[in-house]
Amino acid sequence: MPKLLIVDDEVDVREFSANFFRKRGVDVAVASGGAEALEMIPRERPDLCLLDIRMQGMTGMEVLRELRTRNDATRVVMVSGIEDEGVVSEAQSLGVVSFIHKPLVLDELEKKVMKELGLSS
Amino acid sequence: MTGIVDYIIKYHLEIYPYGYFSALLFIGIIAYAIVRYRLMDITLAFTKLGILIVVYALVLGIPLGIGWRMFGFGPWVFPTGAAILLSTIGPFVYYFFEREAEARLLWEQRRYQKTLRQASAGMGRIRELDKLLGLISFILTRTVKIEHVGIYMFRKDTRTFLLSSMRRIKTGEWSLPFELPGDMLMMKAFRQDGAPLVYDELIHSSSEEAPDLARGMSGLHAALVFPIFIRSELMTIVVLGPKIRHTVYTEDDISVFTILGNQAALAIDNALFYQDMKQTQEQLFKAEKMATIGIMADGLSHQINNRLHAIGFVSGDMEDTLRMKRALFASPELEDIAQEFERGFRRLEENVVHGRNIVQGLMKYTRKGEEGEAPCEVADVLRSAWEMAQFKVKADSMRIVEDLPPEGLRIRGNFTQIQEVFFNLIDNAYDAMMQRKDEMKEPGFFPTLRVHAQRVETVVALTFKDNGIGVKPEDREKLFTPFFTTKATSRKGTGLGLYVIRKIVEENHGGRIEMESVPGEGTEFRIILPAAV
Numbered sequence: 001m002p003k004l005l006i007v008d009d010e011v012d013v014r015e016f017s018a019n020f021f022r023k024r025g026v027d028v029a030v031a032s033g034g035a036e037a038l039e040m041i042p043r044e045r046p047d048l049c050l051l052d053i054r055m056q057g058m059t060g061m062e063v064l065r066e067l068r069t070r071n072d073a074t075r076v077v078m079v080s081g082i083e084d085e086g087v088v089s090e091a092q093s094l095g096v097v098s099f100i101h102k103p104l105v106l107d108e109l110e111k112k113v114m115k116e117l118g119l120s121s
Numbered sequence: 122m123t124g125i126v127d128y129i130i131k132y133h134l135e136i137y138p139y140g141y142f143s144a145l146l147f148i149g150i151i152a153y154a155i156v157r158y159r160l161m162d163i164t165l166a167f168t169k170l171g172i173l174i175v176v177y178a179l180v181l182g183i184p185l186g187i188g189w190r191m192f193g194f195g196p197w198v199f200p201t202g203a204a205i206l207l208s209t210i211g212p213f214v215y216y217f218f219e220r221e222a223e224a225r226l227l228w229e230q231r232r233y234q235k236t237l238r239q240a241s242a243g244m245g246r247i248r249e250l251d252k253l254l255g256l257i258s259f260i261l262t263r264t265v266k267i268e269h270v271g272i273y274m275f276r277k278d279t280r281t282f283l284l285s286s287m288r289r290i291k292t293g294e295w296s297l298p299f300e301l302p303g304d305m306l307m308m309k310a311f312r313q314d315g316a317p318l319v320y321d322e323l324i325h326s327s328s329e330e331a332p333d334l335a336r337g338m339s340g341l342h343a344a345l346v347f348p349i350f351i352r353s354e355l356m357t358i359v360v361l362g363p364k365i366r367h368t369v370y371t372e373d374d375i376s377v378f379t380i381l382g383n384q385a386a387l388a389i390d391n392a393l394f395y396q397d398m399k400q401t402q403e404q405l406f407k408a409e410k411m412a413t414i415g416i417m418a419d420g421l422s423h424q425i426n427n428r429l430h431a432i433g434f435v436s437g438d439m440e441d442t443l444r445m446k447r448a449l450f451a452s453p454e455l456e457d458i459a460q461e462f463e464r465g466f467r468r469l470e471e472n473v474v475h476g477r478n479i480v481q482g483l484m485k486y487t488r489k490g491e492e493g494e495a496p497c498e499v500a501d502v503l504r505s506a507w508e509m510a511q512f513k514v515k516a517d518s519m520r521i522v523e524d525l526p527p528e529g530l531r532i533r534g535n536f537t538q539i540q541e542v543f544f545n546l547i548d549n550a551y552d553a554m555m556q557r558k559d560e561m562k563e564p565g566f567f568p569t570l571r572v573h574a575q576r577v578e579t580v581v582a583l584t585f586k587d588n589g590i591g592v593k594p595e596d597r598e599k600l601f602t603p604f605f606t607t608k609a610t611s612r613k614g615t616g617l618g619l620y621v622i623r624k625i626v627e628e629n630h631g632g633r634i635e636m637e638s639v640p641g642e643g644t645e646f647r648i649i650l651p652a653a654v
Binding site: 012017054106 | 422423426427429430431432433434435437438439441442445473474476477
């Protein structure tokens with residue numbers, strides 16, 4: 001079963017997005033912040049990580065940078081709010097799979113994630 | 122009184138020889154009282170009488186006495202006497218006629234003076250520039266009775282003179298130009314010697330510039346143009362048409378204008394200062410508000426976006442679950458509930474999308490577009506804006522009447538942004554016209570947006586005039602502030618349209634946007650954008 005890690009500091013988002021993908025036969029793990037995500041990724045080895053950029057404490061960008069300095073090539077989809085372009089281009093240079101803009105359209109998210117997990121319906 | 126003293130005689134009671142004795146007694150008493158108690162200035166009267174007798178004894182006596190001695194009494198006495206008598210009356214007659222003539226000849230000047238007094242009192246009281254200029258042109262037409270008056274005010278940003286007030290008594294087919302270039306020959310002449318220009322003098326003048334100046338004046342149908350300087354800067358020019366009676370302008374007229382001009386300068390300066398102060402205050406207030414919004418916008422939009430994101434997720438997931446498990450709702454009652462839930466979730470998601478549009482709209486347009494500036498054909502931009510509007514506007518529910526120059530007209534600017542401006546104006550006009558249609562239900566009403574564009578010097582002047590519901594006076598000021606919407610439901614408008622338009626026109630393109638509206642009749646937007654060279 002493909003594994004998805006959802007990193008978001010919003011409990012509603014964590015809960016309902018996890019539910020959404022579980023219904024589609026995805027093994028979902030959740031992390032409520034950057035530090036927790038960095039701790040979980042080596043253990044859980046997710047196939048894909050949905051990483052929110054703006055979070056309390058450690059930001060998504062810091063998580064991404066830390067992963068890459070650890071030579072961890074985990075595939076990441078960045079979930080961005082209305083960020084400036086500097087962040088986007090830096091994230092791209094650090095090799096992210098794609099961007100999802102908040103607030104997202106569920107269909108779009110579904111398509112993107114399922115494709116990356118090889119579960120295209 | 123006399124009744125008391127002579128009643129005895131009136132009743133025919135003869136008391137001979139004392140018939141009038143009471144009258145004589147009365148006179149005696151009065152005379153005694155006057156002298157004794159100084160009831161009249163009797164000495165003065167005596168002195169005057171004495172002087173008169175002495176002077177006349179000399180004036181009449183000397184020539185008559187000489188004549189008498191030389192010729193004896195003869196016919197010469199009568200003409201000589203008459204001559205002496207008339208020459209005595211002469212000065213009084215002369216004085217009388219002089220006064221009459223003066224009153225008649227200087228009547229014009231008196232009237233001028235009166236008007237000037239009234240004008241200076243009136244002008245000092247008025248603080249709004251528009252009203253002040255209106256008063257000045259009224260005074261001018263009334264005092265001197267001229268066919269038309271136009272007042273042009275200097276605009277620092279465009280360096281041109283704009284027609285700010287106009288009054289016409291005689292109508293004709295021409296009209297005064299809306300704008301005069303700041304470097305016109307006329308302005309140069311004013312700046313050089315500050316004197317008014319008189320058309321009749323110019324056509325008879327032999328100076329080198331005179332023919333060109335005269336041509337400039339006849340373009341304004343002007344007989345006289347005079348400058349008003351404020352702190353030695355040419356701020357205003359006043360264009361006067363010919364007098365109604367077609368007489369020439371006199372020295373008096375011109376000196377009146379000079380005085381009036383000086384008074385007007387003070388008043389205009391005053392009004393400008395007042396206007397400036399009001400504007401600065403408004404700007405400060407606005408800037409403060411915008412700064413606060415700017416600081417908050419980033420954090421606020423992030424926060425709102427996150428809420429929307431969460432709501433979208435919760436609602437979307439529930440709708441998804443409901444859809445997946447549809448087979449479980451076999452009974453009609455449960456099916457009804459499921460449908461209601463689904464509808465509710467979808468409504469939530471629609472709201473999320475609308476909220477996102479607001480946040481994106483704000484962020485998108487407060488930033489400047491990336492494309493460069495290029496010449497854009499007005500007709501092309503208008504067409505593509507109209508196409509954009511088709512998503513919402515049904516093509517046959519309104520019409521656009523274009524009045525564009527057939528040879529084409531190009532704006533220097535960013536195509537996407539100007540298209541956004543046009544789109545917003547069409548969109549707003551559509552909503553306003555639909556509101557009028559729905560609310561006023563007038564027979565024969567058809568939503569019509571008139572678009573007019575023309576080149577004026579270095580700019581393109583556009584007007585978008587709709588026949589919609591109009592804007593209430595109390596909403597006018599707020600119209601361009603972000604998040605203000607008059608549209609029936611907040612769902613219809615984000616409240617960002619006009620705010621964005623103004624930013625695009627004024628900040629990104631250095632243009633100008635103004636609005637005028639009559640509630641129940643329609644709204645007109647006037648836009649000035651730079652013309653492509």
